[in-house]
Amino acid sequence: MIANERKIALLGQPNSGKSTVFNTLTGAHQHVGNWPGKTVEKVEGEFTRNSVKYLVADLPGTYSLSANSDEEIVTRDYIASGGAELTCILADASQLERSLFMLADYAGINTPAMLVLTMTDVSTAQGKSVDAEKLSQKLGIPVVSLVAPDKKSYGSFYQALEESMKTPKRLSADALTALYESGEQKKAYEKAISLVPADGIDQYSTAWLAAKLLEGDSVVAHKVSAVSDKEAVKAFLAENPDGSLYTSDCKFAWIESVLFGVVTKTRKDSQLLSKFDRAAISKRWGKAIAIGIVLLGIILSMVVAAPIMTVGGQIPTLLYPLVESIGLPAWLTSFINGTIVTALGWVFSMAGFVFGINLVFGLLEEVGYMARVSYVFDNTMNKLGLQGKSIMPMLVSFGCTIGGAAGTRVIDSYGQRILTIALAWAVPCGATFAVIPALTSSIFGGMGAIGVMLLIFAIMFLHIMITAKIFGRKLSPVEDRTGLIMELPPYHKPRWGSLLRTTVVRACDVFKKAFVVVVVVAAVFWALAYSGSGDMTGSVLYKFGKAIEPVTKFFGMGWQTFLAFVSSMISKEAVLGVTSVLFTGAGSIWEATATGAADANIGQIIAASISKPEALAFILAVNFNVPCLMALNATLHETHSAKWTVRIALYYIATALIISCLTYHIAGLFF
Structure with a gap:
């Protein structure tokens, strides 16, 4: 680190505004990776202020600094290792009593800190007033207030940051320690103190380590055992199984004392919102309200995205003739149109849908409703090894898997984020419908079609459960699973400027990152599907399909339906166009894939050409195949892992073929 570089870390609970502060500070100067040896997302960025460059680590959002998850362990180890010179602890000013638990859990760590109060506009609207100066005096560290999306409100933050770098201050833990030493389990705490090194470990003070030891923190116990009496530590843990309840009571008592005389309230909560909220989180109505609002959100997202997607759909129509008019060789014209131009149209449409999804569901998140959806579905998602936050991406996937993948960014656990995407791929999207x-x-006729759709949903639920078992072992191990601990944020007015800026940035980011990937994949598929003779028989894909038909027949598909199955990995809409070309023998496979154009009687043509068992096997194989190329790219974009993206894709190709095989051979017994 050079002389004019300083390192800071942002620490806070989910819904504290931490990510918004990070984005406001760093803008486009940020990058994402994983912490070494952990499937936990590492988000870093930078900004410059008065010729000083600040390197910012956006630590994973957690509710405490206990060892309940990889996210919490990564967070506190980074702080204690000296990775940052200063920790900015963020707390929601509209519900300080609850959101200061992170601060209480930090007390005793010697890394300098400052407290940043967010959601101050919401607290003001609630009639709450926070005396930041008095709070600062009680804590011994700087306390500043801001509105996370409003950069104009950051003046006091920048000033406190610069002063903290010159004169760092540590959070006073004396009052909290006094509570540990005077409560019902004071003897147990004193025993823990005797087991811990007098000068602490790294940036962890003796008082902090003793409290964590009393809580039964396994990681801290391991650290202490390495420098103390291992057997004595083991015996202490066995003798104090309820220590975490004691320390929690002490922390909440400390928070109450800290806030005494600091927070005043002059206005009552809205009766209307209170009545709606009781219904929104109730066992009777909560899930129905959530599903209704999410489905309405999907529809609104489509409405918002429609104009942009329409433009994307017109790009090939406008540019194809232009490229053809240049007078290039036929193969080069076909290549440019089939890769660059087609990819431009697809990705522009994809960015439009991402814009719509992020705007509508960002609005629901902004006003405070999405946390309610997570809450009411938490028990349901626990059965899959997930938390309630995973339900929204899965419901959104009924509209589009791209939106489902994008929606996983609200999930705190990186492993559970990947697992949610893997499960969301099993959900039939709007294009499938x-x-x-x-x-x-x-x-199959009208009633037969209803039966097939019911079968698809039955297989979907089974697929989700099996996939959760297979991928959950690695991504969400049973021993690491914990219940959802969350605060329900207060409802408040959306900040439209910030929401629109964030939505546009995300859509543009998707466009930039997706375009290159889609062009490369489109180029490969174009090369396989291209035929110099102008029809499909001269293509590598056609010859490959014919050659391996003996194998594909075992899986229930002839060469035509198998090639259409392959095309469905590019786009579900392509299936009708490709099957039209394959069964009528007229046209180009790639052009059909790119445009989706199909014979008006394609259903009747297929019905007359293949058996019902093969048709059913083909329909199920397409439905449970890789959703589409755009979804594949969205998965790569959200997971930042080519390894996991490829694993999920290969898994879905394999399971689609297995489903096709079983369906074909079982259906053959009845048709």
């Missing part, structure tokens, strides 16, 4: 009914109604 546009393709499958057109085929099933022609092949």
Whole structure:
């Protein structure tokens, strides 16, 4: 680190505004990776102020600094290792009594700190007043207030940051320690003190280590055992199974004393919102309200995205003739149109949908409702090894898997984020609903089509449960699972300027990162599907499909349906167009994939060309195949892991073929 570089860390509970502060400070100057040896997202950025460059670590959002998850362990180890010179602890000013628990858990760590109060506009609207100066005197560290999305409110933050770098201050833990030493389990705490090194370990003070030892913190116990009497530590843990309840009571008592005379309230809560909130989080109505609002959100997202997606759909129509008019060789014209131009249209449409999803669901998050959805579905998602926050991405996937993948960024655990995406891929998207009914109604009739859709949903639930078991072992181990601990943020007015800026930035980011990936994949598929003769018989893909038909037949698909199955990995909408080309023998496989154009009677053509067992096997294989190329890229974008993206893709290709195989051979017994 050079002389004019300083390192700071942002620490806070979920919904504290931490990510918004990070984005406001760093803008586009940020990057994402993983912490070494952990499937935990590492977000870092930088900004410059008065010729000083500040390197910022956005630590994972957690509710405490206990060893309940990799996120919490990574967070506190980074702080204690000296990775940052200063920790900025963020707390929601609209509910300080609850959000200061992180501060109480930090007390005793010797890394300098400052407290940043966010949501001050919300607290003001609630009629709450916070005396930051008095709070600073009680804590012994700087306390500043700001509105996270409003950069104009950051003046006091920058001033306190510069002063803290010159004269760092540590959070006073004396009052909290006094509570540990005077309560019902004071003897147990004194025993813990005797086991801990007098000068602490790293940046952890003796008082902090003793409290964590009393809580039964396994990581701290291991650290202490390495420098103390191992057997004595083991015996202490066995003798004090309820220590965490004691320390929690002490922390909440400390918070109450700290806030005494600091927070005043002059206005009552809204009766209307209180009545709605009781219904929104109730066992009777909560899930129904959540599903209704999410489905309405999907529809609104489509409405918002429609104009942008329409423009994306017109890009190839406008540019194809332009490229053809240049007079390039036929193969080069086909390549440019089939890769760069087609990818431009696809990715522009994808960015439009990402814009719509992020705007609508960002609005629900902004006003405070999405936390309620997580709360009411927490018990349901626990059965899959997930927390309630995973339900929203899965519901959004009924509209589009891209939106489902983008929605996982609200999930704190990196492993659970990947697992949620893996499960969301099993959910039929809107494009599937546009393709499958057109085929099933022609092949199986009206009632048969309903039966097929019910079968798809039954397999979906089974698929989700099996996938959760397989991937959950690695991504969400049973021993690491904890219940959802969360604060329900207060409802408040959206900050439209910040919401729009964030939405536009995300859509542009998706466009930039997706375009190159899509062009590369499109180029490979174009090369396989290109035929110099102008029809499909000259393509590598056609020859490959014909050559391996004996193998694909075992899985229930002839060469035509298998090639259409392959095309569904690019786009579900392509299935009708590709099957039209394959069964009529007219046209180019790639052009059909890119445009989705199909014969008007494609359902009847397929019904007359293949058996019902093969048709059913093909329909299920398409439905449970890789959702589409855009979803694949969205998964890569959100997980930042090519390894996991490829694993999930190969898993879905394999399971789609297994489902197809079983369906074909079982259906053959009845048709």
